[in-house]
Amino acid sequence: MAFTNRAGRRLGTWGGGATRRxxxxxxxxxxxxxxxxxxWWVVLRLELAHAQGSWRFLSLVASTTAAxxxxxxxxxxxxxxxITSHLGIERVLRQHRLLAVVAAVLVAAHVAFVVLHDPEGLGVLDLRRAPPRVWAATIATLALAGQVVLAVSRRSRSPHYERWRLAHVVLANVLMATAALHVLWLRDLTAYGPARWWLGALGAVMVAVTVYRWVWRPLRAQRRAYVVGEVRGGPGATLVVLHxxxxxxIPxxxxxxxxxxxxxxxxxxxEHPFTIxxxxxxPWRKEFAVKPLGDFTRVLARLxxxxxxxxDGPHGAFTLDGLxxxxxxxxxxxxxxxxxLSMLRTMAARGDRRxxxxxxxxxxxxxxxxxxDHEHLDARLDLRVVEVLEEPPEDWRGEVGWLTEAVLRGALPVRRATGRVDYFVCGPGAMVAATVHMLQxxxxxxxxxxxELFDVV
Structure with a gap:
């Protein structure tokens, strides 16, 4: 699976890649x-031109910022x-959730300010006699609330990931469509020049991103398809080789x-993300180690x-290139x-003896x-391997138990090397957090x- 922290032209030199990141x-x-x-600038200009009261001003600021x-x-x-190749998937997902949460808070504030501004108070929310713009706003708010519930419920891997993802995409599209209808039918912002231009720019970005994500990228993938070369089962994972x-x-x-x-x-x-x-x-050969975790991984094992x-890729900033x-x-x-494995195999192929x-x-x-590839990589790299098992076999000669600070301290003589030493940590969230703390x-x-965290994206 992928880790969330995943022709012919070079992807960047050491210095250039680091600069772009x-x-x-x-x-x-x-x-x-x-x-x-x-x-704030748009609504402030509108308020200066047409004084409508503080609650109205705050409601417009909250709604426009939320949009x-x-x-x-x-x-x-x-x-x-x-974005994905330089910010990294971990940062992308964290900021995606943070922006959505802040937007949800602003939408709730917008509703509260509207109620405070309108003489009817809570009566403005009565759907029995509400105009279409209120219905659109209500549906958008409920869709956003549904997104929040989905985000909270998605705390661990689940065999029903595709259902969760489908619901997430559907609610997102309903939210954006009904929010746009609410703004158009309300007509207060669209009648004002600067606000109209800003909302139009947001709409253009949404259309462009939608076409890019759901039309252009699949068409590009169709032109650069791979075929299965080998599928080999193993005790820990299934090896899938594509040509x-x-x-x-694809570089x-x-x-x-x-x-x-x-x-x-x-x-x-x-679709599912997997690390190469x-x-x-x-680049003409892609190899994936697929751990059996759900229906899709079983499909891959039967290819x-x-x-x-x-x-669709490549994505992610978890790489030694550019450092x-x-x-x-x-x-x-x-x-x-x-x-x-990809980094070590690439180092071996490049003759990198660091x-x-x-x-x-x-x-x-x-x-x-x-x-x-243990022995093969040892022969081509200046590599030391340290293995730690919780339940080792009888003839085990490596470390036993958990990955502890003592194990790390004994495994890191490379820290005495002159110059910069970079540390890459990947695995389940709890393991990554504990390891980062120990390194610090x-x-x-x-x-x-x-x-990078081991998780579905």
Whole structure:
């Protein structure tokens, strides 16, 4: 599965990639700041021109700001590579949820201000005699409330992920459509020039993002389809190998991921994210280690050679490319080792001899997915491997128990290397949080710790 922290042209040099990763958050912060500031400026000018009272002013500010933040929340997970490849999936999802929560609070404030402004008080919410604009506002508010309930309920992986995702997408579209109708039918903001231009810009962004996400990207995936080359079952995961058909392959950075779709068309709704485990020097070949977690993973395990698979990607900023590192430490929990495998295999293919330590923690030996290439990578890299198992076999010679600070301290002699040492941590959320805390206790700076969580996106 993917980790949330997943032709022919280069994806960036060391310095250029790092520069873009630093610049992208700044540009996105500027866009969010504009979403917060422009509504105040627009409504303030409207209030100065047509004094309507403080409650009316506050209701318009709250609603316009909420609309701006909702558009920003929709843009974030729309798979714009300029965002996903440099902000990283973890930050994208955190900000997506934060923007949606703030927008929901503003919508609730908007409703309260409308009630306080209107002489009828709560009577303005009586749907029995309400005009269409109130009905549209009510449906939009209920859709937003439904989104909040879905977000709260989505706290752990579930076999019903596709149902949850479908409900999330449907409610989002209902919310944005009815909110737009409410604004159009209300006519107070659309009759004012600056507000009309701002709302029109938000609408144009929504249309562009929708076409990009649901039309252009599937068409692009159709032109760059892959076919199944091999499916090999194993005790801990199923290995799925894909080969490019009719093109040179999709370039990617080691550690990134892609959404996979199986079927006759790239427009099918069901898709899941998986980390690419193969070397980035062979874009025509993609390898995925799929852990059995639900219906879709069982579908992948039953694939036959020659079947067509569509990829949407690459995405994610969990990669060593663009870093001026002298050494690396990779810390993985279970299937979280797959992005590390891609990085290590890419280092081996590039002849990169910078020292590296791979720390892999799991419950049983079946979780040690790196072992298929263990000896091969050892011979081509300056690599040390440390394995930790909770339930080891009788002949086990590695660490026993949990991944502790003592284990990490003994596994990190690479910290004495001169220059910058970067640490990559991937696995379940609790494991990632605990590992980051231990690294900080070992005086590793936060700028050198790169994380991704094992979760559905």
């Amino acid at each position: 630093r610049l992208a958050p700044i540009l996105w912060s500027a866009a969010v700041t504009a979403s917060l500031a422009v509504p 701006s933040l909702l558009v920003a929340a929709v843009v974030l997970p729309s798979r714009l590579r300029a 490019a058909r009719g093109h040179a392959g 990617f950075r080691p550690g990134q991921f892609a959404w996979l779709k199986v079927g006759t068309s790239p427009f099918v709704f069901e 485990a193969s070397t980035a020097t062979e 036959s050679p020659g079947q067509r698979v569509y990829l 001026r590192s002298s050494a690396f430490v990779f810390i993985a929990g279970g299937v979280g080792v797959t992005p590390m 020292p590296a330590v791979l720390v892999v923690a799991g419950r049983t030996a079946d979780d040690l997915l790196h072992r298929a 206790e070992l005086e590793v700076g936060p700028a050198r710790i790169h994380t």
